[in-house]
Amino acid sequence: MQTKYFTVGPSAIYPSVSEWNTEFYQLGFGSISHRSQTFENIYRNLETQLRLLMNIPTTHAILIASSGSEIMERILQNCVRKESFHFVNGSFSKKFYEYALRFGLNANKVEVEYGNGFAEIPKISTEAELICITHNETSTGVKTSEEFIHQVKRQYPDKILAVDTVSSAPLVELDFSLVDICFLSSQKAFGLPAGLGIFIINMNLAQRLAGEEINLGKGAHNILADYLSNYAVFQTPSTPNVLGVYLMSKVAETMNQIGREQLISELLIKKKRLHHIFNNNSYLKLVNGNAQGSDTVIVAEFLKEKTLVMDLLKSNQIVCSSGYGKFKDTQLRFSNFPANTIEDILYLEKVLHS
Numbered sequence: 001m002q003t004k005y006f007t008v009g010p011s012a013i014y015p016s017v018s019e020w021n022t023e024f025y026q027l028g029f030g031s032i033s034h035r036s037q038t039f040e041n042i043y044r045n046l047e048t049q050l051r052l053l054m055n056i057p058t059t060h061a062i063l064i065a066s067s068g069s070e071i072m073e074r075i076l077q078n079c080v081r082k083e084s085f086h087f088v089n090g091s092f093s094k095k096f097y098e099y100a101l102r103f104g105l106n107a108n109k110v111e112v113e114y115g116n117g118f119a120e121i122p123k124i125s126t127e128a129e130l131i132c133i134t135h136n137e138t139s140t141g142v143k144t145s146e147e148f149i150h151q152v153k154r155q156y157p158d159k160i161l162a163v164d165t166v167s168s169a170p171l172v173e174l175d176f177s178l179v180d181i182c183f184l185s186s187q188k189a190f191g192l193p194a195g196l197g198i199f200i201i202n203m204n205l206a207q208r209l210a211g212e213e214i215n216l217g218k219g220a221h222n223i224l225a226d227y228l229s230n231y232a233v234f235q236t237p238s239t240p241n242v243l244g245v246y247l248m249s250k251v252a253e254t255m256n257q258i259g260r261e262q263l264i265s266e267l268l269i270k271k272k273r274l275h276h277i278f279n280n281n282s283y284l285k286l287v288n289g290n291a292q293g294s295d296t297v298i299v300a301e302f303l304k305e306k307t308l309v310m311d312l313l314k315s316n317q318i319v320c321s322s323g324y325g326k327f328k329d330t331q332l333r334f335s336n337f338p339a340n341t342i343e344d345i346l347y348l349e350k351v352l353h354s
Contacts, residue, residue, distance in 0.1 A: 001317055002317070003317045003318075003319055004317060004318045004319070004344045004347060004348065005319050005335075005340075006318065006319065006320040006321075006334040006335050006340060006344075006348070007319055007320060007321045007335060008138055008167065008188065008296075008297050008320075008321045008333045008334075008335045009138065009166075009167065009185070009187045009188040009194075009321075009335075010187040010193060010194050011187060011188050011189070011191055011335050011337050011339065011340075012191060012335065012337065012339040012340055012344075013191050013192070013193075013339060014190065014191025014192065014251050014254075014338065014339045015339065016250070016254065017191065017192065017247060017250075017251070020246070020247055020250045021243070021247065024243055024246050024247070029042070029242060029243075029246060030242075030243070032242065034235060034236055034239050034240055034242065035235055039234075039235070039242060039245075040233065040234040040235065042242065042245055042246050042249060043064070043234040043235070043236075043245060044234050045249045045253070046062070046064075046245055046248055046249035046252065047062045047234075049249050049252035049253045049256055050062055050170070050198070050248075050252055052252075052256050053170045053252050053255055053256050053260060054169065054170045054172075054174075055174075055176070055260075056176060056200060057176050057177075059176065059177075059202055059203060059204070060176055060200050060201060060202050060203060061200070061201055061202075061203045061206055061227075061228070061231055062198060062199075062200055063198070063199040063200070063201065063227045063231055063236075064196070064197075064198065064199070064236050064240050064245060065183075065196075065197035065198070065199050065222075066195065066196070066197055066240075066241065067185060067194070067195070067196075067197045068164065068166040068183055068184065068185040068197050069095070069099075069197075070197055071183040071197050071199045072095070072096050072099050072164075072183075073099055073103075074199065074222065074223075074224070075130070075132075075162050075181060075183075076099055076100050076103050076105065076130070077103065077214070077223065078209050078210070078214055078223060078224045079129065079130045079160050079162070079181075079209060079214065080100070080103075080105055080129050080130045080214065081129060081214055082105060082106055082127065082129070083105060083106040083107070083108065083125065083127045083128045083129055083130075084097075084100045084105055084106075084107050084108070084128060084129065084130040084131075084132060085107075085108050085109065085110075085124050085125065085128040085130070085131050085132070085159075086100065086107060086108070086109040086110075086131075086132045087109070087110055087118060087131075087132065087133045087134065087144065088109045088110070088111040088112075089111070089112050089113075089114060089115075089116060089117065089118065089134070089137050089140065089142055089144070090114050090115075090134065090137035090138070090139040090140040090142065090324075091114075091137075091139035091140075091324055091325050092134055092137060092138055092139055092164065092166070093132070093133075093134035093137055093164070094111075096132045096134070096164065097109050097132070100132075106127075108124075108125060108128065110122045114139070114140050114325075114326070114327075115140045115141075115142060115287065115288060115299075116142065116292070117142050117143070117144060117292035118144060118148065121148075121151060121152055121155055124156055124159070128159060129159060129160060130159065130160045130161075130162060131152060131153075131156060131159050131160070131161050131162070132162050132163075132164070133149055133152065133161070133162070133163050133164070134163075134164040135149065135163050135164060135165045135168050135172055135174075135182075136164075136165065136166075136167045136168035136172070136294050136295075136296060136297065137294070137297075138166065138167040138188075138297055138324070138333075139324035139325060139327075140288070140299065140324070140327070141287065141288050141293060141294040141297040141298060141299035141333060142288055142292050142293065142294060143168065143292060143293070143294045143295065144292075145291075145292075146172065146173050146174060146175070149161070149163060149174070149178075149179070150174075150175055150178045150179075153178040153179065153180075154178065160180045160181065160205065161178070161179055161180050161181070162180065162181040162182070162183075163179055163181065163182040163183075164182075164183060165182050165183065165184050166183065166184050166185045166188060167188045167189065167294075167296055167297055168189070168294075168295070168296055169182070169184035169188075169189060169190075169198075170184070170189060170190070170252065170255065171189065171260070171263060171264055171267055171295070171296075176200075176202075180201065180202045180205050181199075181200065181201045181202070181205075182200045183197060183198060183199050183200065184197070184198050184200075185197050185198075186244050186247075186248055188296070188335075188337060189296060189337040189338060190248055190251050190252075191251060191337060191338060191339035192244060192247050192248060192251065193244070195241045195244050196240075196241045196244030196245065196248060198248075199227070201224075206224050206227075206228055207228065209224050210223070210224040210225040210227075210228050211225075213225070221238075222237045222238060255338065263338060266338075266342070267295055267296070267336065267338070268295065269342070270336050270340065270342055270345055271295050271298065271336050273342070273345050273346075273349070274298045274334060274336060274345060274348075275289055275293075275298070276349075277345070277348060277349045277352060278298070278300045280353075281303075281349075281352040281353055282303060282304065283302075283303055283304050283308075283309045283312065283352050284300035284301065284302065284303060284309065284332060284352065285300060285301050285302075285303050286298070286299075286300055287299040287300060287301050287331065295336065296335065296336050296337060297333055297334075297335065297336070298333070298334045298335075298336055299323070299327075299331055299332070299333050299334075300331065300332050300333075300334065301323075301330055301331050301332075302330060302331070302332070306329060309332075312351065312352075312354075313351070316351045318347075318348060318351060320332050320333060320334045320335075321333040321334075321335070334348075
């Protein structure tokens with residue numbers, strides 16, 4: 001039997017990826033220049049499919065990077081002279097905050113206990129130039145609602161709002177008139193290997209920031225001006241992960257054929273089933289079953305000895321992610337991405353009820 005991957009990143013591979021991978025090499029794309037017309041066509045198709053899939057307006061540019069972590073750095077380098085503000089409720093939102101400290105910025109935060117959401121919008125300093133929010137905290141399985149995110153921008157319209165959607169894109173429902181920047185990676189809900197990041201930014205904002213050359217002395221790698229000059233002709237400043245770009249365009253195209261509404265409907269049906277499983281077995285118990293619980297990262301805590309539970313899963317060829325950080329020995333994390341089928345979830349239910 002084939003292994004069932006419920007890992008939260010790198011995640012289960014999307015169906016047809018191996019077929020598209022073979023196609024990529026058969027077409028001779030493995031050796032093309034990122035200055036070629038062929039690459040420009042691949043990039044254009046990715047942009048077209050992502051705009052349709054995520055409702056991204058033409059006001060925003062879609063840029064290509066190597067990872068979500070790199071994009072955090074590019075955002076801080078290009079958007080902040082002195083001060084940023086961070087909503088922290090897990091290890092990945094904290095990483096964004098810590099990157100700001102490494103840049104020598106005056107980074108401030110509101111931090112809640114990991115596993116919790118935010119009850120209210122705090123007072124943010126008039127000096128803060130950038131607000132950073134993680135929509136879906138992969139480490140704890142908690143989401144910050146889109147409405148909360150939009151309300152932050154409404155309350156602080158003069159500040160740049162950047163949203164980490166690494167483990168919720170492409171099915172996050174953002175209003176891009178209220179979101180200046182968001183970013184995502186390939187290895188989660190897109191069901192691809194790691195090595196590709198997508199940086200979505202309001203074009204007017206990007207052009208203004210590129211002209212200001214904010215923190216050129218705090219990093220030499222691909223400033224916004226580099227991105228924008230290349231984006232104008234659908235190229236990239238550095239040699240990109242061409243295979244990743246090609247595969248993401250194919251996944252997005254397939255998702256568009258299925259339809260966004262159906263994908264979201266299936267996501268919520270599977271989430272409901274996973275909640276039912278973890279509320280009705282003797283091995284694992286659901287964490288964050290409330291409205292702030294993630295749609296894509298389902299967290300459960302051990303009801304029995306960790307070794308016993310892990311042996312049960314392993315013997316039935318089920319692989320999930322361990323808890324993150326301080327939860328490593330008390331929790332497991334299960335993905336609910338498009339590549340996780342309802343059949344896989346029913347199989348997990350059968351194993352946990354054995």
